Amino acid sequence: MTIDELRRRIDTIDRQLVALLGERASCALAIGRLKEAAHLPIYQPAREAEVLENVQKANVGPLDDAAIVRLFERIIDEARRLERLAAESRTER
Amino acid sequence: MVVVMQERATEAEVQAVIAQLVEMGFDVHRSTGASRTVIGAVGNGNGDPQLLEVQPGVQEVLRISEPYKLASRTFKPDNTVVVVGDVRIGGDEVVVMAGPCSAESEDQVEATAAACKRGGAKILRGGAFKPRSSPYSFQGLGEAGLKMLRAAADRHDLKLVTEIMEVSQLEVIEKYADILQVGARNMQNYSLLRDLGHAGKPVLLKRGISATIEEWLLSAEYVLAGGNTNVMLCERGIRTFESYTRNTLDISAIPVVQKLSHLPVVVDPSHGTGRRDKVAPMARAAVAAGADALIIEVHCDPDHARSDGAQSLFPAQFERLMAELRIIAPAIGRSICVEPVARRGWSR
Numbered sequence: 001m002t003i004d005e006l007r008r009r010i011d012t013i014d015r016q017l018v019a020l021l022g023e024r025a026s027c028a029l030a031i032g033r034l035k036e037a038a039h040l041p042i043y044q045p046a047r048e049a050e051v052l053e054n055v056q057k058a059n060v061g062p063l064d065d066a067a068i069v070r071l072f073e074r075i076i077d078e079a080r081r082l083e084r085l086a087a088e089s090r091t092e093r
Numbered sequence: 094m095v096v097v098m099q100e101r102a103t104e105a106e107v108q109a110v111i112a113q114l115v116e117m118g119f120d121v122h123r124s125t126g127a128s129r130t131v132i133g134a135v136g137n138g139n140g141d142p143q144l145l146e147v148q149p150g151v152q153e154v155l156r157i158s159e160p161y162k163l164a165s166r167t168f169k170p171d172n173t174v175v176v177v178g179d180v181r182i183g184g185d186e187v188v189v190m191a192g193p194c195s196a197e198s199e200d201q202v203e204a205t206a207a208a209c210k211r212g213g214a215k216i217l218r219g220g221a222f223k224p225r226s227s228p229y230s231f232q233g234l235g236e237a238g239l240k241m242l243r244a245a246a247d248r249h250d251l252k253l254v255t256e257i258m259e260v261s262q263l264e265v266i267e268k269y270a271d272i273l274q275v276g277a278r279n280m281q282n283y284s285l286l287r288d289l290g291h292a293g294k295p296v297l298l299k300r301g302i303s304a305t306i307e308e309w310l311l312s313a314e315y316v317l318a319g320g321n322t323n324v325m326l327c328e329r330g331i332r333t334f335e336s337y338t339r340n341t342l343d344i345s346a347i348p349v350v351q352k353l354s355h356l357p358v359v360v361d362p363s364h365g366t367g368r369r370d371k372v373a374p375m376a377r378a379a380v381a382a383g384a385d386a387l388i389i390e391v392h393c394d395p396d397h398a399r400s401d402g403a404q405s406l407f408p409a410q411f412e413r414l415m416a417e418l419r420i421i422a423p424a425i426g427r428s429i430c431v432e433p434v435a436r437r438g439w440s441r
Contacts, residue, residue, distance in 0.1 A: 045108035069125055070124065084120065
């Protein structure tokens with residue numbers, strides 16, 4: 001494949017990633033609402049550890065496990081932030 | 094802020110820190126490194142960073158922003174110029190404040206003020222309420238001293254800076270002085286600083302004898318937070334292991350403070366050294382390093398001064414120093430009392 005073809009492939013994958021990240025975030029928001037109803041804290045360390053373990057198991061390279069963990073730590077950070085913002089806007093209302 | 098975990102921190106310890114940051118209202122960015130985990134906290138959380146420092150597994154907590162806001166250059170990028178009548182402190186001109194340690198008599202104040210004016214000072218300094226290390230030393234003349242200083246300042250077209258030691262003196266001192274000086278020993282007298290935040294006169298805030306630059310700027314923050322934006326920071330020497338000089342004048346504080354803050358920096362080479370023969374070299378260094386103003390002790394008869402005689406310049410020494418400073422200042426693009434002779438004999 002040429003550089004242009006590879007770059008177009010990357011662009012397509014990025015769009016899929018963004019769509020998937022959005023879907024993942026929607027799930028996190030839904031969980032946030034359920035957590036609030038059940039009076040559970042936003043930060044659930046055991047669950048975050050489980051998520052990181054899952055993604056490492058699923059990893060087949062060429063990224064190493066540590067790189068996968070770093071990437072998913074960012075995704076988890078953003079999910080936590082989204083839950084906090086949503087919880088705040090609910091209490092304001 | 095950034096929380097750096099120890100190399101051997103356990104996952105449970107990392108999680109405890111994250112839980113606390115989340116509870117404080119921060120957004121957390123966790124970065125698990127090869128040897129240690131770093132946790133970034135961003136957003137408008139509330140809480141004492143020191144609480145995190147004592148958590149198990151925490152190596153250190155780094156603050157990213159300064160704890161002072163109004164005094165910070167981030168808050169106000171342009172230099173603050175404190176305007177006292179026709180005198181501007183913090184502009185291109187280096188302003189010199191000079192005068193006796195304390196007002197002792199009509200004659201002493203008058204002779205000294207005349208000498209300071211002759212040298213090119215714009216502001217007369219002089220104490221009426223003196224914070225002395227010993228309670229048995231001369232404590233100042235009080236309001237009588239203020240009257241002498243004001244009258245001499247007016248006769249020679251000088252502004253007046255004098256020290257305020259406690260809030261109860263504010264009313265009487267404000268009647269006579271143009272600038273209120275907070276001494277080194279009072280730098281962390283927060284109730285005084287808070288009250289000066291509502292005062293109608295500029296404040297000259299001396300650095301405490303063992304104050305860090307951050308503590309000094311936090312003290313300025315107290316005055317600024319009260320609404321008084323006219324604050325000048327005065328370096329006057331800090332206590333070090335060296336005992337040859339009375340204090341060690343921290344020349345490096347000038348560029349450091351000018352980078353961190355927008356407030357004018359004043360240097361006191363008299364208290365900074367405590368010895369007359371060291372005053373001129375330190376004054377020259379201060380101007381070369383970028384000080385916005387100097388405050389120098391001059392006495393018409395230092396050998397008979399009732400306080401700080403050893404560090405007071407003779408009038409002739411002061412005039413010689415001013416002549417030297419007039420050569421140094423232009424080298425860094427500044428001026429210093431442009432026309433001392435033309436202004437001689439002015440009165441208001």
